[in-house]
Amino acid sequence: MTAQAEETWDLVVVGAGPAGASTALGALVADPGLRVLLLDRSDFPRDKSCGDGIAPHVLDVLAEVGVADVVDDWAPVRHLELARGDLRVARAMRREAHVVPREVFDARLVERAVAAGAVLRRHRVASVDTDGGTPLVSGRLAGRVVVGADGAHSLVRRTVLGERRQRRAIAIRGYAPTTEAVRGRQVIRYGLGRHPSYAWAFDRGDGWANVGYGELLAQDHDGGSPSRRLLLDQLEGLIPGSASTGGQWRGHHLPLSSWRWDQPDGPVLLVGDAAGLINPMTGEGIYYAVASGVSAGRAAAHSIADGRPGDAGARHRRDVRRLLARHLRHTWTASRLSGSPRVVDAGIRAAARDQHVFDTLVEIGLGGGRIDARLAGGLVRSLIRPPRPTEPRGS
Numbered sequence: 001m002t003a004q005a006e007e008t009w010d011l012v013v014v015g016a017g018p019a020g021a022s023t024a025l026g027a028l029v030a031d032p033g034l035r036v037l038l039l040d041r042s043d044f045p046r047d048k049s050c051g052d053g054i055a056p057h058v059l060d061v062l063a064e065v066g067v068a069d070v071v072d073d074w075a076p077v078r079h080l081e082l083a084r085g086d087l088r089v090a091r092a093m094r095r096e097a098h099v100v101p102r103e104v105f106d107a108r109l110v111e112r113a114v115a116a117g118a119v120l121r122r123h124r125v126a127s128v129d130t131d132g133g134t135p136l137v138s139g140r141l142a143g144r145v146v147v148g149a150d151g152a153h154s155l156v157r158r159t160v161l162g163e164r165r166q167r168r169a170i171a172i173r174g175y176a177p178t179t180e181a182v183r184g185r186q187v188i189r190y191g192l193g194r195h196p197s198y199a200w201a202f203d204r205g206d207g208w209a210n211v212g213y214g215e216l217l218a219q220d221h222d223g224g225s226p227s228r229r230l231l232l233d234q235l236e237g238l239i240p241g242s243a244s245t246g247g248q249w250r251g252h253h254l255p256l257s258s259w260r261w262d263q264p265d266g267p268v269l270l271v272g273d274a275a276g277l278i279n280p281m282t283g284e285g286i287y288y289a290v291a292s293g294v295s296a297g298r299a300a301a302h303s304i305a306d307g308r309p310g311d312a313g314a315r316h317r318r319d320v321r322r323l324l325a326r327h328l329r330h331t332w333t334a335s336r337l338s339g340s341p342r343v344v345d346a347g348i349r350a351a352a353r354d355q356h357v358f359d360t361l362v363e364i365g366l367g368g369g370r371i372d373a374r375l376a377g378g379l380v381r382s383l384i385r386p387p388r389p390t391e392p393r394g395s
């Protein structure tokens, strides 16, 4: 297979979003001498449909590869509001988040990967051939390890795992002028009619807010996705003024993570959306993209150093499971529970009563949390005891 290759690289990364750029960084920090090729079908900067919410966990991972400063010139957001109908809680989060347009964030990560030594090339990957030992990308680029970071409709994933059914959501995003109700906040309003669904407005801190709406697709959504009109009508209904004053609309699918995360043995690794790593409760995926990316880069570097690039898949699977498996099982459980509007209401009430419950829900939604006894107890209390009119609603 390598004999047919026009070029041979240590690591070929397909897709240069947060997962791909982090893969390159993870590999090059582990071994600055590696030859890393970073491929993307788009030139950077490029836009990506997203809420632009950067959880603090993202920066923890980026700090490990020395690039956490990419958000430094964007104002942090401290407050989060969760609401469904008349129920509402608004509190300070334990750690601040950022809202940075992906056009900026992704391009900065790519720049840093290139500064670390990666070679960036615009190229739409057409195939990954894994039959002959060393994988061959687009029929001519050999990589001792190849990483699929090519997003929600990943070609690399289909190549190594085949067509697998996976729960998916669909969401649309735009930008609208920041209103007083949203200033300094991330606002999430759960749908009343269509469930599970929510609309969001996240203040970027520069006079604009990222606004959008997403909902879970039925398992048999082959019959078609909701129309753009319907998504925008839902957004306007939940956050009045956002769709009518917004623009730059972009929709996209979200492949939601399930109870168990899988990665095959061998030299082809999957990261980020291509690995189906999106929080099924919130739709957050950037943390999982950078965490699985850095892990894959390290696994590639160490396996190549050992002279056994084919071990990279098993190493990556072990490392990602160690980091995320327990959390992913808890988010999966939380997402199943929140399939019931009554449970969402109970969660909002419990979070309004107890800062710890609020903090735990935020953690589960962003990347590190687990359902603990106090959260479970708060939910049960809220479910069995109807709210009193004077019940506290957070700050």
Ligand SMILES: Cc1cc2nc3c(=O)[nH]c(=O)nc-3n(C[C@H](O)[C@H](O)[C@H](O)COP(=O)(O)OP(=O)(O)OC[C@H]3O[C@@H](n4cnc5c(N)ncnc54)[C@H](O)[C@@H]3O)c2cc1C
Residues within 6 Å of the ligand: 014, 015, 016, 017, 018, 019, 020, 039, 040, 041, 042, 048, 049, 050, 051, 052, 053, 054, 055, 123, 124, 125, 126, 149, 150, 151, 152, 155, 171, 172, 173, 212, 214, 251, 252, 253, 254, 271, 272, 273, 274, 277, 278, 283, 284, 285, 286, 287, 289
């Ligand atoms: C509307 C919406 C809102 C969201 N909001 C948030 C949020 O607020 N916070 C959060 O954490 N997450 C959010 N997410 C999820 C988040 O956007 C993704 O999890 C994240 O982008 C995953 O990063 P990635 O690098 O895996 O994939 P991507 O960012 O999709 O990058 C994949 C890259 O691969 C390239 N590519 C694809 N195919 C090929 C090919 N054949 N050849 C070469 N290149 C290719 C693409 O051009 C792209 O640059 C949201 C998602 C949506 C849809």
